Amino acid sequence: MQQQRVRIYENGAPSVMKYETSAAIAGGPGNGQVKLVHEAIGVNFVDTLFRSGAFGVSLPFDMGVEGAGVVESVGDGVQGWKSGDRAAYFFTPGAYSNMRLIDAGVLVKLPDDIASDVAASLLTKGLTAWMLIKRVHVVKxxxxxxxxxxxxxxxxxxxxxxxxxxxxxxxxxxxxxxxxxxxxxxxxxxxxxxxxxxxxxxxxxxxxxxxxxxxxxxxxxxxxxxxxxxxxxxxxxxxxxxxxxxxxxxxxxxxxxxxxxxxPATSQYVGERSSLDEASTDVFAAYRAGVFGTIEPTRYALSDVVRAHEDIASRSLVGPAILIP
Structure with a gap:
């Protein structure tokens, strides 16, 4: 299976995003990496800032920072992960793809009761919410x-x-x-x-x-x-x-x-393994407890990513959005 990805070669409107085929991951995972097959990909407001140039990035740039899926294979030196494990991650560019190579150290193991579409809708936003109400101003x-x-x-x-x-x-x-x-x-x-x-x-x-x-x-x-x-x-x-x-x-x-x-930036508060595990555990526990209600993301095909960004720009979205490869 070939990698399908979304990449930008210039900054600008949603139309600058290119949905393309790549052979970049043909060699499989390297040392410390896993090959992750995405089941759902988060769409976040920060993605629009990378795309527009409001946040500077080196071009070309592989879009997307959040995804969830299944580990297909693991590279040398990877501990604690095996083929078939379910995983999610936040703030690691290159998420707008059907599959990718990724450092195993940034992954969060998904509990059996957390579906991939929920994880891709919730993890980045939930970690940011956790930072704000548990650390920046501790709500009581x-x-x-x-x-x-x-x-x-x-x-x-x-x-x-x-x-x-x-x-x-x-x-x-x-x-x-x-x-x-x-x-x-x-x-x-x-x-x-x-x-x-x-x-x-x-x-x-x-x-x-x-x-x-x-x-x-x-x-x-x-x-x-x-x-x-x-x-x-x-x-x-x-x-x-x-x-x-x-x-x-x-x-x-x-x-x-x-x-x-x-x-504040979320990475400042969940940059260490221990804090990431604590925060993600709290987010999933709050979801199970019904704190966030039903997570019903707006779904777009990965190939329809331009429309997803256009809907964000028009502020017509209510709640999360995800891409489905």
Whole structure:
């Protein structure tokens, strides 16, 4: 079987992605590697940043950072893995392919009850959510947190997980059409960011004390609101800029109010084997407990990857998306 992959030779719109046949893995896995046959591939917002050039990468670049599948063969020096084992991984470029060679050290063993489509929908986003609510701001009962972009893949997980830990969650969406979907996931306070009474509504929910933490996935369009609703001494976790980078003036008043402003990266918190195992175990346990509800990704054929990115750009997706080889 030949490798089918998605590669970019230039940065730009979704159309720059090329679905092509490659003989790059014909030699089989090298030392420390396994050959993994993908069953499902995660589509993440960061993929669009690599493709567009917002995050610089060396070209040509093999697209995709997350996948799940079955180990076909193992190379020399690999311990703990054998043919037939199920595995998933996050943030390792080259995922947009039907099969690949990959360092065994980055793989997470999939429990029997975690399907590959769930793993590809959940692992990267779930690890990011874990970082945010278990490390960046440790959510505890009685906290009030604001989650921007709560209809998105990571935002929805953060909102649901924080609520399960006893927090009052205020979720925001970009349009009224997305609000009901977030409410259906059990979030009581769902606001549209351009609501002219946004600040008054948040003030009423918090009793005037402000929120303890804001999880900021949107950036320019919501950052001023984030700063306005945070209590002094709170945490502003700035994870994404779906609407563009915020203006410098929006950040200017944060230090004077003792606000902890952080821009965390998931790899900083799960870069070690022990932390990756702990975090992935927690994510799968939360899924089993029903914290995230039913994972129902939007599915695209691997060859239809351009449409998947176009749908992300139009912000028409609600929840995760995966590619099926």
């Amino acid at each position: 009962p009685g906290d009030i947190v604001l989650v921007h972009g709560a209809a998105g893949g990571v935002g929805s997980l953060v909102a649901q997980w924080a609520k399960s830990l006893g927090a009052t969650v205020i979720a925001t969406v970009g349009s009224p059409s997305k609000a009901q979907g977030v409410r259906n996931r059990g979030i009581d306070h769902v606001l549209v960011t351009d609501d002219p009474e946004f600040l008054e509504t948040v003030n009423a929910i918090t009793g005037g004390r402000g929120v303890d933490a804001v999880y900021e996935f949107v950036g320019k369009a919501t950052f001023a609101l984030s700063a306005a609703v945070l209590r002094s001494g709170g945490t502003l976790a700035h994870v994404g800029n779906a609407s563009g980078a915020p203006a410098a003036d929006d950040k200017a008043g944060l230090p004077g109010r003792g606000i902890r402003y952080v821009q």
